[in-house]
Amino acid sequence: MPVATLLVHRGGPGEAPRHDAFEVAYEPGESVLDALRRLRAEADPTLAFRYACLNANACKECMMLLDGRVVYACTARLEPRAMRLDPLPNKPLLRDLATVLAPQDERLG
Numbered sequence: 001m002p003v004a005t006l007l008v009h010r011g012g013p014g015e016a017p018r019h020d021a022f023e024v025a026y027e028p029g030e031s032v033l034d035a036l037r038r039l040r041a042e043a044d045p046t047l048a049f050r051y052a053c054l055n056a057n058a059c060k061e062c063m064m065l066l067d068g069r070v071v072y073a074c075t076a077r078l079e080p081r082a083m084r085l086d087p088l089p090n091k092p093l094l095r096d097l098a099t100v101l102a103p104q105d106e107r108l109g
């Protein structure tokens with residue numbers, strides 16, 4: 001069965017960056033977010049990433065870098081190859097692939 005290898009950024013602010021390699025069965029039509037959710041359920045419950053709408057491309061919570069390019073993980077297709085995932089570089093890092101999304105100066109009235 002074809003396999004996708006996800007090289008996932010791990011760790012939080014101030015930690016030395018590292019990537020963990022996870023192999024997942026390649027399912028045609030699955031998104032990168034589908035694979036991450038599967039990994040968290042089956043392999044590593046500590047894996048941190050954000051999403052809210054799953055595939056409507058509406059919440060914009062799942063934005064991350066795939067091979068250095070900004071994508072929505074819920075619409076980026078899983079492929080049977082090595083895929084490198086990193087958090088958005090211009091947002092404060094929380095942990096792994098999760099970043100702070102609200103603008104720094106956002107205030108509630």
Ligand code: FES
Nearest residue numbers: 054057059060074
């Ligand atoms: S999960 Fe909402 S845009 Fe991707």
